[in-house]
Amino acid sequence: MEIGKGVSGGAGAGGESGAAPRGASEAPPGGQAGAPPGGQAGAPPGGTAGPPEMAGGPSPIMFRLEPGSGVPTYRQLVQQVEQALRLGYLEPGDQLPRVKDVVESLAINPNTVLKAYRELENRGLAGGRPGQGTFVQGTLGRVGLAEQAELHRGMLGWLRAAVEAGLDPDGMTALFAAALREVTDGAGGETTARAGQPRRPSGRPGRPGRPGRPDAAGRGSQEGAA
Amino acid sequence: MNVVETARLSKRYRGTWALRDCTLAIPAGHVVALVGPNGAGKTTLLNIAVGLTTPTAGSVTVLGGEPAGSPAARGGIAFVAQDAPLYANLSVADTLHLARDLNLRWDQPRADARLAELGIPPRRKVGKLSGGQQAQLALTLAVARQPELVILDEPLARLDPLARHDFMGSLMAAVTEDGMSVLFSSHVVAELERVADYLIVLSRGQVQMAGSVDDLLAGHCVLTGPAAEAGTLTARLPVIHGRRAGGQAHLLVRCGSDGAAPPGWQARRPCVPAMARRPSWGSFVVKIACGQRRGQRHREQRHREQRHREH
Numbered sequence: 001m002e003i004g005k006g007v008s009g010g011a012g013a014g015g016e017s018g019a020a021p022r023g024a025s026e027a028p029p030g031g032q033a034g035a036p037p038g039g040q041a042g043a044p045p046g047g048t049a050g051p052p053e054m055a056g057g058p059s060p061i062m063f064r065l066e067p068g069s070g071v072p073t074y075r076q077l078v079q080q081v082e083q084a085l086r087l088g089y090l091e092p093g094d095q096l097p098r099v100k101d102v103v104e105s106l107a108i109n110p111n112t113v114l115k116a117y118r119e120l121e122n123r124g125l126a127g128g129r130p131g132q133g134t135f136v137q138g139t140l141g142r143v144g145l146a147e148q149a150e151l152h153r154g155m156l157g158w159l160r161a162a163v164e165a166g167l168d169p170d171g172m173t174a175l176f177a178a179a180l181r182e183v184t185d186g187a188g189g190e191t192t193a194r195a196g197q198p199r200r201p202s203g204r205p206g207r208p209g210r211p212g213r214p215d216a217a218g219r220g221s222q223e224g225a226a
Numbered sequence: 227m228n229v230v231e232t233a234r235l236s237k238r239y240r241g242t243w244a245l246r247d248c249t250l251a252i253p254a255g256h257v258v259a260l261v262g263p264n265g266a267g268k269t270t271l272l273n274i275a276v277g278l279t280t281p282t283a284g285s286v287t288v289l290g291g292e293p294a295g296s297p298a299a300r301g302g303i304a305f306v307a308q309d310a311p312l313y314a315n316l317s318v319a320d321t322l323h324l325a326r327d328l329n330l331r332w333d334q335p336r337a338d339a340r341l342a343e344l345g346i347p348p349r350r351k352v353g354k355l356s357g358g359q360q361a362q363l364a365l366t367l368a369v370a371r372q373p374e375l376v377i378l379d380e381p382l383a384r385l386d387p388l389a390r391h392d393f394m395g396s397l398m399a400a401v402t403e404d405g406m407s408v409l410f411s412s413h414v415v416a417e418l419e420r421v422a423d424y425l426i427v428l429s430r431g432q433v434q435m436a437g438s439v440d441d442l443l444a445g446h447c448v449l450t451g452p453a454a455e456a457g458t459l460t461a462r463l464p465v466i467h468g469r470r471a472g473g474q475a476h477l478l479v480r481c482g483s484d485g486a487a488p489p490g491w492q493a494r495r496p497c498v499p500a501m502a503r504r505p506s507w508g509s510f511v512v513k514i515a516c517g518q519r520r521g522q523r524h525r526e527q528r529h530r531e532q533r534h535r536e537h
Contacts, residue, residue, distance in 0.1 A: 065420075073420055100402045107394035108420040109257055110402040 058133065059097040061089055065106055073108055077116035085125065085140040087148065096126060096134045227254045227290035229375045229407045230275050235284035237270050244270040246431040248284070252409065252424065254374075256438070257401060259422035260411040266428040268411035269308065272379050275409070276305045289374055301330060304373035308380045310364035314353030318363060321352055325367045337370035344396070358389030362396060369400045376400075378410040382417070390414070394421050419498035435466075443496060449477045451491030459488065 061084045063077055071079070084090040099113045117134045120126035125138040162172050228251045235248040245267045252258055260268050273279040274286055277295020292299040312321060318341065326332045341348065344362050352360065361381060368376050381397075382390045398421065401408060412418065418425070425442055427434040435442060446466070449459070456468060456475035464480040478496060487493035 067420075100399050103402050104395040104399035106420070107391045107398060107417070109423050110398060111423055112420070 256424035262428035304368035
């Protein structure tokens with residue numbers, strides 16, 4: 001069936017770029033990957049992103065595995081669904097890849113996929129419809145698509161600069177991880193440092209333990225933790 | 227129901243025992259990997275289960291109590307022998323025709339659909355197919371018989387990594403669709419973890435361990451600590467095998483749920499390839515095959531691991 005081909009072809013693309021499921025299929029044909037799909041958060045991203053490849057597949061995402069990561073296979077599947085929910089690749093009502101397709105393209109035991117889907121169901125993120133498959137039900141707090149596209153563009157610029165500077169992917173990952181840690185841990189540090197200044201003129205002595213977070217940083221760190 | 231059940235099964239070829247006192251009960255609904263080094267008795271066990279070999283001693287039943295090799299057993303089991311033997315001079319279509327006429331149960335549309343999906347041309351001579359395609363054709367014949375149990379002897383041995391992936395993918399898809407049980411032997415342990423949910427380790431004709439992968443992983447741990455203490459620890463704990471690298475020793479130990487490590491030792495969850503090693507392979511363990519460890523590895527050690535992997 002054409003589904004199988006679509007799945008394996010897409011999996012290859014995903015492997016190359018190592019990005020989020022649909023992001024991967026978006027990048028090669030798009031060239032300028034910046035184009036925000038649809039613009040509105042309400043519109044399902046399937047509208048613009050990679051419809052020709054995906055036409056045969058019932059689900060907007062495809063799974064890939066990282067064998068050396070040490071993360072159990074079913075956890076990897078769960079995490080990828082969560083990631084897709086966060087990034088807006090999956091919306092309530094979307095179908096998750098059918099067990100048979102996943103099993104065939106990844107060469108894994110069907111019970112592994114069932115276990116992953118069961119966990120998603122237990123957490124209220126997905127639900128099974130008898131005879132049809134498993135569908136997304138819940139959402140995870142996420143940023144609007146337009147905002148995401150903007151951030152994505154910024155990141156691409158950063159990545160290009162890093163490549164020019166001679167950084168390899170491992171180096172970039174390390175740098176990103178370090179910066180992320182700085183933001184998530186350091187967000188407290190930064191705010192306390194800043195809180196030192198406004199404390200004198202400030203009129204909010206309310207919560208000294210956790211000084212008033214600036215809105216943006218607060219939201220960012222929550223999402224990072226979620 | 228047990229798809230294969232043996233009691234004190236033994237097989238002797240002239241002076242050597244290929245199997246010795248094997249007692250096993252493999253429940254239905256699993257993908258079972260039978261692993262062990264060459265000469266461990268895997269093929270002998272499979273041939274006995276199919277009814278191609280008669281045991282020297284002991285008993286074997288299949289599919290919930292049928293004697294191995296009986297008509298009912300043969301009808302419900304599809305067997306793909308080592309290297310997927312096929313008639314090289316027949317075309318793919320003729321091979322299907324032959325299989326259709328030789329079997330009571332046969333799903334021709336299914337076989338046709340599978341071959342079309344795989345892009346195997348029906349007119350081509352079997353001998354002209356690639357190794358991967360031949361393996362897929364053999365699997366197609368097996369699946370089209372609508373068996374309760376598929377037994378495959380070293381299905382991956384002669385396939386390159388890509389063909390292995392594809393083959394296992396279509397086998398797993400068939401399992402998903404038909405819900406049959408699978409028993410396959412392999413000495414390629416690297417890819418088992420993702421595929422098998424039940425593991426049987428054979429070594430020198432005997433069952434080293436058998437059980438569902440989750441249970442086996444939960445019931446064992448890997449202890450890492452100073453090599454000097456390994457001897458005393460081995461005397462004290464049920465150590466299955468161990469390896470020494472420099473001043474460190476890695477021991478695969480049977481342990482309960484508590485899994486507390488002795489002072490000075492670190493306990494870790496094992497992985498399937500680690501479980502599948504036989505004791506005397508002890509020189510090559512565990513964390514290496516897991517690919518989990520980064521950083522602290524000695525260069526010399528890495529070199530040795532590389533060599534092992536290539537074998």
